Amino acid sequence: MRRRFLSLLALCSVLSAGACVQTFDATTLGVEATMASPPATQAQGEAFRVNRKAVYLLWGMLGASKPSLEEALASQVAGTARVTDLRIKVRSRWSDVLFTVLTAGLIAPRTVTYEGVVVGQ
Numbered sequence: 001m002r003r004r005f006l007s008l009l010a011l012c013s014v015l016s017a018g019a020c021v022q023t024f025d026a027t028t029l030g031v032e033a034t035m036a037s038p039p040a041t042q043a044q045g046e047a048f049r050v051n052r053k054a055v056y057l058l059w060g061m062l063g064a065s066k067p068s069l070e071e072a073l074a075s076q077v078a079g080t081a082r083v084t085d086l087r088i089k090v091r092s093r094w095s096d097v098l099f100t101v102l103t104a105g106l107i108a109p110r111t112v113t114y115e116g117v118v119v120g121q
Contacts, residue, residue: 048115051114054066084119086116087116088114
């Protein structure tokens with residue numbers, strides 16, 4: 001009995017190791033995006049900040065909805081413009097934590113914030 005419990009616990013640990021994971025890939029954006037400006041220079045352009053929600057189910061084991069970096073930047077960039085100083089923050093706001101506690105972890109929302117500077121419009 002104890003051996004089965006430990007096996008089940010190990011399986012849950014392995015499954016949850018990849019839980020609440022989101023991958024951001026800049027190669028498929030269709031627009032030039034950099035994480036930082038060259039040293040000793042400040043990016044000149046229009047700053048933006050976009051918040052989106054990611055929702056995970058079953059204590060983070062399944063992703064119900066994940067925000068798209070492409071969609072978030074599509075509303076900011078047009079033509080030959082590029083994005084620089086791109087920052088992506090994934091965090092739990094107090095409302096996210098409250099909702100997770102109220103649902104006993106069955107639904108776990110996270111707030112994803114995209115920030116950056118649009119250059120060359």
